[in-house]
Amino acid sequence: MISVLLTLMAIATTAIIVQRNLFAVVILFGIYSFLMATVLVALDAVDVGMTEASVGAGISTVLFLGVLYLTRSEEMKPMHRPLLPLAFALATGFMLVYGTLGLPAFSDPDAPMHRHVAPRYINEGLRETGVPNIVTAVLASYRGYDTLGETTVVFTAGIGVIALMRRIRRRRREQPK
Amino acid sequence: MTVASHYSYWVTIFLAVAGLYIVIARGNLVKKLVGLSIFQTSVYLLYIAPGKLIGGTAPIVSSEFQVYSNPLPHVLILTAIVVGVATLALGLALVVRLKEAYGSIEEDEILAQDRDA
Numbered sequence: 001m002i003s004v005l006l007t008l009m010a011i012a013t014t015a016i017i018v019q020r021n022l023f024a025v026v027i028l029f030g031i032y033s034f035l036m037a038t039v040l041v042a043l044d045a046v047d048v049g050m051t052e053a054s055v056g057a058g059i060s061t062v063l064f065l066g067v068l069y070l071t072r073s074e075e076m077k078p079m080h081r082p083l084l085p086l087a088f089a090l091a092t093g094f095m096l097v098y099g100t101l102g103l104p105a106f107s108d109p110d111a112p113m114h115r116h117v118a119p120r121y122i123n124e125g126l127r128e129t130g131v132p133n134i135v136t137a138v139l140a141s142y143r144g145y146d147t148l149g150e151t152t153v154v155f156t157a158g159i160g161v162i163a164l165m166r167r168i169r170r171r172r173r174e175q176p177k
Numbered sequence: 178m179t180v181a182s183h184y185s186y187w188v189t190i191f192l193a194v195a196g197l198y199i200v201i202a203r204g205n206l207v208k209k210l211v212g213l214s215i216f217q218t219s220v221y222l223l224y225i226a227p228g229k230l231i232g233g234t235a236p237i238v239s240s241e242f243q244v245y246s247n248p249l250p251h252v253l254i255l256t257a258i259v260v261g262v263a264t265l266a267l268g269l270a271l272v273v274r275l276k277e278a279y280g281s282i283e284e285d286e287i288l289a290q291d292r293d294a
Contacts, residue, residue: 003181006188006222013195013215022207029211036218043229044236044246048221048254055262060214063262067207067269071276075205076283082202089201093194097187105182107231114230118247126238134236134248139255150256157263164270168277 005039020075026064033057047135185226192219204284206272210265217261224250 012032019025033056040049104111121134121142131137139147192215199212228247236248272282279287 003184006185010188010191013192016211016215017195017199022205025208025211029214032215033218036221039222040225043225044234045225045228045251045254046235048225048251048258051255051258052218052221055258056214056218059262060265063266063269064207064211067272070273071207071282075203075208076285082198085198085202089194089198092197093190096190096193100183100186100190103183103186104227105179106185106226107229108182109230111227113227113247113249118228118249121248122236122238122245132238134238134245135251135255138248138252143252146256150259153260154263157267160267161270164267164274168274171277 002039002042005035005042009035009039020077022068022073022075025075026061026068029064030057030061033060047133185222189219189222189226192216192222206275206282206284207269209284210268210272213268214261214265217257220257221254224254 009032012028012035016025016028016032019028033052037049037053037057040046040052108114121138125134125137126132129137129141131141196212196214196216196219200209200216203209203212228250230244230246233244233246234242236245236251238245275287276282279290281287281290
């Protein structure tokens with residue numbers, strides 16, 4: 001089932017590349033994000049799936065639609081042919097595929113990532129923090145300072161957005177005079 | 178190594194390369210940001226997919242289950258999603274600001290105006 005969902009995501013991405021109407025691109029991106037959230041739930045990452053559905057498919061789509069309202073919704077035809085970017089992207093893709101050949105197979109319980117740190121959190125997490133959800137335990141307890149840093153990043157981005165948008169609103173107010 | 182055992186990696190790579198291609202090849206700034214978001218979300222898959230164990234369950238400890246998926250990539254990607262939407266919001270605010278300054282969200286038109294000025 002995961003393979004089917006992944007294939008659907010690849011199809012949605014191809015449609016995003018081909019489509020020139022930006023409204024359609026944004027809606028396709030919303031579909032893509034919901035597919036991503038479904039894949040994440042299928043991969044047993046329920047917390048991440050919930051966040052992706054609300055933030056990726058919800059807030060991002062609303063932000064994109066707001067920007068389309070303020071700008072315009074048709075993409076111009078490109079002036080030059082995209083041969084160099086295509087070659088660059090394909091070369092990167094082939095190098096990455098070559099890199100995966102040595103990686104452990106999907107769902108291999110002997111992969112290094114399943115043997116090293118994770119068992120420690122799964123076995124001791126409930127006893128040490130009292131939180132049965134290990135993701136919450138790591139996020140809020142073991143790595144609480146990282147989460148604090150993350151809120152700082154969001155705060156800084158919020159200040160940046162406000163600073164940029166306030167100038168526009170002030171100028172709009174001055175213009176009708 | 179078979180196709181079935183590495184399919185998730187390859188779809189992840191396709192998404193990353195498609196996002197990269199949109200960012201480089203397309204001149205429209207909104208489309209560029211969509212490409213950047215696709216690149217970002219492909220990284221979520223890169224981290225989460227190897228953490229899955231078939232027959233396992235979500236990492237919420239219960240006496241009824243023994244096998245759990247790896248919780249550490251989930252924690253990292255939760256942070257990445259939130260930071261991703263923060264950068265996206267800042268990028269979109271810049272697009273609105275550029276539209277106000279140049280009257281266009283096409284890279285080619287903006288560069289042409291800069292050249293003429």
